[in-house]
Amino acid sequence: MLFKDIPGLEETKAQLIKAVKNNHIAHAQLFLSKNGGANLPLALAYANYVNCEQPLENDACGSCVHAQKMKRSSTLTCILCIL
Numbered sequence: 001m002l003f004k005d006i007p008g009l010e011e012t013k014a015q016l017i018k019a020v021k022n023n024h025i026a027h028a029q030l031f032l033s034k035n036g037g038a039n040l041p042l043a044l045a046y047a048n049y050v051n052c053e054q055p056l057e058n059d060a061c062g063s064c065v066h067a068q069k070m071k072r073s074s075t076l077t078c079i080l081c082i083l
């Protein structure tokens, strides 16, 4: 999942990208939304961007080793708690 795949939420995406660029990454991040909201895709896009080896200006590359692992859901670097 990439930020570009999530429609809208431009301000939220910009804040997350800014945090990564400024190296202010929280050790844990909550993504809350109503049922059917974009919290899960946003969390996955953020995890992808944070761990990307060759990030683009405002998104993960989508092709590095980490991105491939994210696509296969075989990475341990992203822990999701769905409540």
Ligand SMILES: [Zn+2]
Pocket: 051, 052, 053, 054, 055, 060, 061, 062, 063, 064, 065, 066, 067
């Ligand atoms: Zn990447």
